[in-house]
Amino acid sequence: MSRPRIVIVGAGFAGYRTARSLSRLTRQQADIVLLNPTDYFLYVPLLPQVAAGVLEPRRVSVxxxxxxxxxxxVLGEADGIDPEERTVRYTGPEGGRGTLRYDRLVLAAGSVNKLLPVPGVAEHAHGFRGLPEALYLRDHVTRQVELAAAGDDPEESRARCTFVVVGAGYTGTEVAAHGQMYTDSQVRRRPLPNGLRPRWTLLDVADRVLPEMDERLSRTAERVLRRRGVDVRTGTSVREATHGGVVLSDGTSLATRTLVWCVGVRPDPLVEALGLPLERGRLLVDTYLRVPGCEALFACGDVAAVPDLARPGRYTPMTAQHAWRQGAVCARNVAASLGLGPWRPYHHRDLGFVVDLGGTRGAADPFGIPLPGAAAGAVARGYHLAAMPGGNRVRVAADWLLDAVLPRQAVQLGLVRSWSVPLESASPELARVPGGTAARGNQGNQTHQKNQKNQTHQRNETNPEDPEDPEDP
Incomplete structure (x- = not known):
């Protein structure tokens, strides 16, 4: 008899962990196929350090x-799924079409940027969900400081040295923290004229930064940011964005050439086309991560609304911590559905959260124990080293050591152009262009390919129940 085929859509935290665990559990008694647009798993929590020149891109690419x-x-983006025929249609990186048949299917397609109906944001802001966005931001910030240093117009130079980050969750806070350190290191070696200093502004409609964390840690993080010179504005967001700046919800205006959108994410729209029950865009599954009524279909990570056994009546939030653990449980249950081992419900114990604020600073609450300052920074980096798959952890540690003893290299590599990383549209008609729904994986590491297909369309709110980003460890 032929071996059963297990197809996994997406190689993010959930998909990667599912594939790795299944290869061990099945012992080559099943054919495991992983469908993903790129050949790497992206460790998203360290993306802000890539954007700030601390880590090289390959360090976070497994x-x-x-x-x-x-x-x-199999390199490609999932276009559609037929549960009755048990097939997955996909588009390859060079435009070719293909179909994968499966005996078991695991949906781990992750999430995409979440847009709010704010005029000008889709045209003038950039997201921060993948490696192309991080590389583009590093080049863009470097260029703005260099142009400000060479400019004759003080007002224009000031606008170029003003960087606005919307969303004070884990990603936005780390982007602002590391970004301020990066630009400060640039002007330290080459001071700007007239005493001009780069200024990072962090906005959020919440009443404090990192609203998901303990209030004491939020205060600690905000104190670190303000001491570095970050302009933290809570209870404030963007009302309108233009090429020359932003208008805030309080009526004030900021002249800027940089708007980074870290407001939140939404489940990949791939699951909407299935016509199955959804919970706020996520596919409803049972505690075994099975889709009711589809015995061959499993889902985990950001696309799955998984019952939270620790909080009856609620669903697990969209975080990397849950996605990673759900991937392991999903693998066990897929194997169990093939007669290999027992079934296991998904139950978790919260490990807490860590935020790396750059240098030796951080904020963390491992197992509910709040840690500020240097202790939190050490815990955050220790956690990332332990969680990093493969041999990348040695290279990451080496980059951290070099960053501590050597000045950062502030150069433009020119690898990613602005038009190739537009902010994804939230409108269904744009999200469903042919081949436009990527098998991204939980961490959103494949936005680049979908963005390239959506750029033609692009040119002519934070979820109160779920954490703002899935990247937190």
Whole structure:
């Protein structure tokens, strides 16, 4: 008899963990296929450090073929799923179409940027969901400071040195914290004229930064940001964005050439086309991560509304911590559905959260114990090293060591152009262009390919129950 085929859509935290665990559990008794637009798993929590020049891009990119030797990688974006025929349609990186048949399907397609109906944001803001966005932001920020140093107009130079980040969750806070350190290091070696200093502004409609964390840690993080010179404005957001700046909800205006959108995420729209029950855009599953009524279909990560056994009546939030653990449980239950081992419900114990604020500073509450300052910074980096798959942790540690003893290199690489990383549209008609729904994985590491297909359309709110980003560890 032929071996059963297990297809996994997405190689984010949930999909990658599912594939890795299944290859061990099935012991080559099943054909495991991983469908993903890129050949790497992206460790998103360290993306702000890539944007700030602390880490090189390959440090946070884990090779799929190198770390999943018994898993067959198919490069492509999922276009549609037929549960009755048990097929997945996809588009390859060079435009070719293909179909994968499956005996078991795991949906781990992750999430995409979440847009709010704010005029000008889609045209003038950039998201921060993947490697292309991080590389673009590093080049863009470097260029703005260099242009400000060479400019003759003080007002224009001031606008170029003003960087606005919307969303004070984990991602936005880290982007602002690391960004301020990066630009400060630039002007330290080459001071700007007239005593001009780069200024990062962090906005959020919440009444404090990091609203998901303990209030004491929020105060600690805000204190670190303000001491570095970050302009923190809570209870405030963007009302309108233009090429020359932003108008805030309080009526004030900021002249800027940089708007980073870190407001939140939404589940990949791939699941909407299935016509199955959804919970706020997420596919409803049971405690075993099965989709009711579809015995061959499982889902985990950001696309799955998983019952939270620790909080009856609620669903697990969209975080990397949950996605990583759900991937392991999903693998066990997929194997169990094939007669390999027992079933296991998804139950978790909160490990807490960590935020790296750059240098030796951080905020963390491991197992509910609040840690500020240097202790939190050490815990945050220790956690990331432990969680990083493959051999990347040695390279990450080496980059951290070099950053501590050597000045950062502030150069433009020119690898990613602005038009190739537009902010994704929240409108269904744009989200569903042919081939436009990517098998991104939980961490959103494949936005670049979908953005390239959506750029033609692009040119002519924070979820109160879920944490703002899925990137927090």
């Amino acid at each position: 090779s799929l073929s190198g770390t999943l030797p018994r898993v067959r990688l």
